[in-house]
Amino acid sequence: xxxxxxxxxxxxxxxxxxxxxxxxxxxxxxxxxxxxxxxxxxxxxxxxxxxxxxxxxxxxxxxxxx
Amino acid sequence: xxxxxxxxxxxxxxxxxxxxxxxxxxxxxxxxxxxxxxxxxxxxxxxxxxxxxxxxxxxxxxxxxxxxxxxxxxxxxxxxxxxxxxxxxxxxxxxxxxxxxxxxxxxxxxxxxxxxxxxxxxxxxxxxxxxxxxxxxxxxxxxxxxxxxxxxxxxxxxxxxxxxxxxxxxxxxxxxxxxxxxxxxxxxxxxxxxxxxxxxxxxxxxxxxxxxxxxxxxxxxxxxxxxxxxxxxxxxxxxxxxxxxxxxxxxxxxxxxxxxxxxxx
Numbered sequence: 001x002x003x004x005x006x007x008x009x010x011x012x013x014x015x016x017x018x019x020x021x022x023x024x025x026x027x028x029x030x031x032x033x034x035x036x037x038x039x040x041x042x043x044x045x046x047x048x049x050x051x052x053x054x055x056x057x058x059x060x061x062x063x064x065x066x
Numbered sequence: 067x068x069x070x071x072x073x074x075x076x077x078x079x080x081x082x083x084x085x086x087x088x089x090x091x092x093x094x095x096x097x098x099x100x101x102x103x104x105x106x107x108x109x110x111x112x113x114x115x116x117x118x119x120x121x122x123x124x125x126x127x128x129x130x131x132x133x134x135x136x137x138x139x140x141x142x143x144x145x146x147x148x149x150x151x152x153x154x155x156x157x158x159x160x161x162x163x164x165x166x167x168x169x170x171x172x173x174x175x176x177x178x179x180x181x182x183x184x185x186x187x188x189x190x191x192x193x194x195x196x197x198x199x200x201x202x203x204x205x206x207x208x209x210x211x212x213x214x215x216x217x218x219x220x221x222x223x224x225x226x227x228x229x230x231x232x233x234x235x236x237x238x239x240x241x242x243x244x245x246x247x248x249x250x251x252x253x254x255x256x257x258x259x260x261x262x263x264x265x266x267x268x269x270x271x272x273x274x275x276x277x278x279x280x281x282x283x284x285x286x287x288x289x290x291x292x293x294x295x296x297x298x299x300x301x302x303x304x305x306x307x308x309x310x311x312x313x314x315x316x317x318x319x320x321x322x323x324x325x326x327x328x329x330x331x
Contacts, residue, residue: 006227008209013098025068028093032069032155035102039156046130048088048105048160049145050284050329054131055292 069157070104074185076121077106083114085180086187087165087196094187097210100203103158107176107188110137110163122159123307125150131295133322134315135161142323143330144284148307164330166280167195190215194224200277205270223249226270228262231255283326291322 016024044054070090077084086094089101108114115135133144140146140163148159168176172192180186188196190211197204197211209226218238222245225231235242235255246252254265298317302310 004229006209006229008206008226013100016093016096016098019096024093024096025071028068028099031099032102036155046147046160047101047103047158049132049147049162050143050281051132051145051147051288052281052285055295057296 069152069155071185073104073121073157073159074106074187077108077118078186079117082177082180082186083109083111083117084186085176086185087193088160091187091193092207094185095190095193095211095214097207097214100207102156103160105160106162107165107173108140108161108163109177110141112137115140118161119307119311122148122150125152125157127159127307129299129302129307129310129314130158131292131299134311134318136315136318137163138324139318139322140164142325144322144326165192165196166277166330167198168192191217191220191224198273198277200274200281202270202274219245222252226266228259228266231262232259280329283329287323287326287329291318294321 016027019027044056046052046054068090070086074084074086084106086104087107088103088105089099090104092101093099108118115137119135127148127150130147130149132147133139135146135148140161143162143164143166146161148161150157150159164173172195176188176192179189194208194211194215197208205226208224212221212224212226213230215221215224218234218241222231222234222238222242225234231242231252232255235252242252242255246255249269251262251265251269254262294317298314302313305313
């Protein structure tokens with residue numbers, strides 16, 4: 001019987017180890033293109049550094065009513 | 067070719083100036099692809115700032131809300147953020163010179179290691195320290211990074227697996243006992259898996275809170291800067307990056323303090 005171990009990442013993630021450098025770059029770049037789908041929702045947020053959210057001006061209520 | 071490898075090579079053209087960190091360094095450790103933004107530690111020197119700004123100018127980059135790419139602010143633990151469109155991709159480039167939780171000695175180690183790398187990226191120990199953020203997903207990365215650490219003490223100090231730690235304690239009881247002074251959660255090893263899991267969970271929550279408190283200090287210090295940002299951002303639109311940078315520095319001189327008490331490391 002196989003012993004259980006604590007798992008942090010999926011087998012798919014950890015399979016990056018089996019890729020050649022060229023294959024890794026291809027998978028990486030393809031992933032980055034796919035991730036562009038969320039650009040609008042994270043437009044004002046940050047994933048690094050000491051800033052959390054970009055300040056934006058309150059929308060003019062008259063603009064939104066138009 | 068990955069844009070992040072290209073940029074790292076270009077930042078380091080002629081001399082070592084930048085070490086790739088964050089999620090893109092996690093890719094180079096071949097652990098996972100989980101971030102679309104780039105994050106670098108820069109050398110705290112004016113020449114590095116000028117080189118990076120000049121290069122990003124050729125990509126048509128613009129500033130996001132953040133500190134100017136200037137050693138006076140980065141030395142206080144602030145971060146700079148720029149962005150540009152590239153081949154139907156939004157590329158974000160984030161910079162620090164004083165990464166959180168890495169002290170002077172750790173930073174010296176980072177630069178020593180970088181000198182031997184064609185594409186410098188952060189080693190497992192320093193990356194694990196930077197990943198002690200307020201995001202749950204980063205602790206998953208730390209857990210896997212710990213398994214890649216060559217040094218036994220580091221495995222014991224960074225592991226997030228109760229099973230792994232109990233196995234390590236069985237093989238090296240004295241070492242785990244000695245390291246409990248640096249990592250109190252290890253004291254729970256002798257009480258079994260459930261107690262250790264609870265101690266690891268509590269440790270993670272404590273780290274999350276500590277990072278939240280650190281960010282809160284910067285957010286508070288940046289309030290006057292945030293208040294003028296929408297207007298300043300409009301004024302910088304259409305300017306070349308070098309001109310926008312000069313304008314940003316002039317305004318930041320008035321509104322963004324260089325240092326934040328309790329901010330770094």
